[in-house]
Amino acid sequence: xxxxxxxxxxxxxxxxxxxxxxxxxxxxxxxxxxxxxxxxxxxxxxxxxxxxxxxxxxxxxxxxxxxxxxxxxxxxxxxxxxxxxxxxxxxxxxxxxxxxxxxxxxxxxxxxxxxxxxxxxxxxxxxxxxxxxxxxxxxxxxxxxxxxxxxxxxxxxxxxxxxxxxxxxxxxxxxxxxxxxxxxxxxxxxxxxxxxxxxxxxxxxxxxxxxxxxxxxxxxxxxxxxxxxxxxxxxxxxxxxxxxxxxxxxxxxxxxxxxxxxxxxxxxxxxxxxxxxxxxxxxxxxxxxxxxxxxxxxxxxxxxxxxxx
Numbered sequence: 001x002x003x004x005x006x007x008x009x010x011x012x013x014x015x016x017x018x019x020x021x022x023x024x025x026x027x028x029x030x031x032x033x034x035x036x037x038x039x040x041x042x043x044x045x046x047x048x049x050x051x052x053x054x055x056x057x058x059x060x061x062x063x064x065x066x067x068x069x070x071x072x073x074x075x076x077x078x079x080x081x082x083x084x085x086x087x088x089x090x091x092x093x094x095x096x097x098x099x100x101x102x103x104x105x106x107x108x109x110x111x112x113x114x115x116x117x118x119x120x121x122x123x124x125x126x127x128x129x130x131x132x133x134x135x136x137x138x139x140x141x142x143x144x145x146x147x148x149x150x151x152x153x154x155x156x157x158x159x160x161x162x163x164x165x166x167x168x169x170x171x172x173x174x175x176x177x178x179x180x181x182x183x184x185x186x187x188x189x190x191x192x193x194x195x196x197x198x199x200x201x202x203x204x205x206x207x208x209x210x211x212x213x214x215x216x217x218x219x220x221x222x223x224x225x226x227x228x229x230x231x232x233x234x235x236x237x238x239x240x241x242x243x244x245x246x247x248x249x250x251x252x253x254x255x256x257x258x259x260x261x262x263x264x265x266x267x268x269x270x271x272x273x274x275x276x277x278x279x280x281x282x283x284x285x286x287x288x289x290x291x292x293x294x295x296x297x298x299x300x301x302x303x304x305x306x307x308x309x
Contacts, residue, residue, distance in 0.1 A: 002029045002038070020064050023057035026050075027070035035077070036269045037172060037203030039238050043266040047078035065096035069105050076109050077268035080296050085109055100129040104139050112271040114298070116147045134160040134167040141173045146275040150177040168194045168204075175207060180277050184215040202231055206241035210278065213248030221245055240267050247281055256287045263294060270295055 006029050012022035027050045032038055034046025051074045057067035072088030075081045089106040092099060107122035123140040130136055141156030154177045160170035175190030191208040195201065209224030225245050231237055239261035246255040262270055273279050274297050282288045289299050 002033050002040070005029050018060060020057040020061035021066065023053045023060070024064055024067040024070065027054035027057065027067065027074075031070050031073050031077075034268060036238065036240070036267075037169070037201070039203065039236065042236050043078055043268060047074050047266075047268075050074050051078075063095055065092040065099050065102055068092035068095070069099075069102050072109070073105055076112060077271050078266055080271065082109075082113065082296060098129055100126040100133065100136060103129065104136055107139065107143060108272075111143060111146050111275060112297070114274045116143065116275060119143050120147065132163060134164040134170060137163065138167065138170040138173055141170065145173055145177055145180075145277065146272070148180070148277055150181050153177040166197075168197075172204070172207065175211070176278065179207075179211050179214065184211060187211045200231060202228055202237045202241050205231075206244045209245035210248035213245060213250075218249065221249060238262060238267055238269075239265055240269055244278060247278060250281060252282060252285055252287075255282060256285070256291075259291060263291065271297065273297075274299070 006026060009022040009025040009029070012019065013026075030041070030046045030050035030053065033041045034043045034050070050070055054067045054071035054074070057064055058071070061067070068088045068091045072085045072092065075088060076085035079085075086109060089102065089109055092102040093106060096102060103122045103126040107119045107126065110116075110119035110122060120140070120143045123136070123143045126136045127133070127140050137160035138157055141153045141160065144150070144153035144156055154174050157170040157173045157177075160167050161174075164170075171190045171194050175187045178184070178187035178190060188208065188211055191204050191211065194204045195208065198204065205224050205228055209221045209228070212218070212224065213221035225242065228237055228241060228245075239258045243255045243258035243262060246252075246258060259270070269276075270291075273295070274292060279288070283299070292299055
């Protein structure tokens with residue numbers, strides 16, 4: 001879908017190179033293609049193109065909120081320039097206060113900063129503005145997941161599935177929440193529903209491999225690792241996906257080896273490690289706060305890191 005969208009945005013630009021919105025659309029496509037769970041392009045391929053397109057849009061029309069948002073995303077997850085990212089998100093919402101996507105992505109920024117309650121509030125605003133969007137319900141459910149309110153996460157993502165039963169991101173969030181609740185069969189079923197349609201999807205294979213690992217099925221976890229290695233010989237597989245499985249296996253040296261590779265790749269998801277529940281087993285290791293410091297982040301506060309009933 002993103003590939004087709006890029007072609008159409010480029011056609012629009014050919015028709016009128018002075019029209020700003022298609023450049024913003026291109027920026028959206030490229031930053032998503034460089035982000036989990038899509039990760040079709042490496043970050044170094046995707047985000048410079050996203051930045052270039054967003055900046056071109058803003059050269060043509062600096063009041064276009066839709067261009068400030070993807071620029072803010074790139075500043076957040078690729079440049080890791082957090083003050084500049086906040087500036088872009090706030091400018092977008094100043095220009096267009098009722099922009100649901102703006103509130104959604106400002107919520108992602110707040111999640112990365114460890115401001116979970118504020119992140120939940122922003123994502124709630126997005127749902128209120130566009131209550132029929134499965135994406136926005138899922139984004140709110142993900143905020144609950146980062147807050148370790150796993151039952152609420154499952155409920156909110158179930159609402160997304162009621163709007164679109166095939167919405168895979170909701171199933172991702174449901175599976176992660178069940179995983180953290182120790183409800184392993186339910187977690188596997190959520191991931192397998194996606195793999196039925198996309199059996200070679202690296203992001204979902206990674207989560208399933210982690211699920212096998214934490215539930216004690218080490219041989220199946222290792223099988224998934226081998227499968228990911230085979231896929232990586234043919235196309236880009238983010239290093240963080242390997243780190244996820246090794247974390248589940250409690251093999252911390254390998255987990256940090258792959259996290260270091262993910263840092264070198266400028267993997268976008270690393271900025272969310274501060275509150276990512278799957279990373280909890282690594283937090284007591286001195287290498288974890290060092291990684292956060294390299295990212296420009298502080299460790300999560302005790303209130304953020306604790307398990308919430």
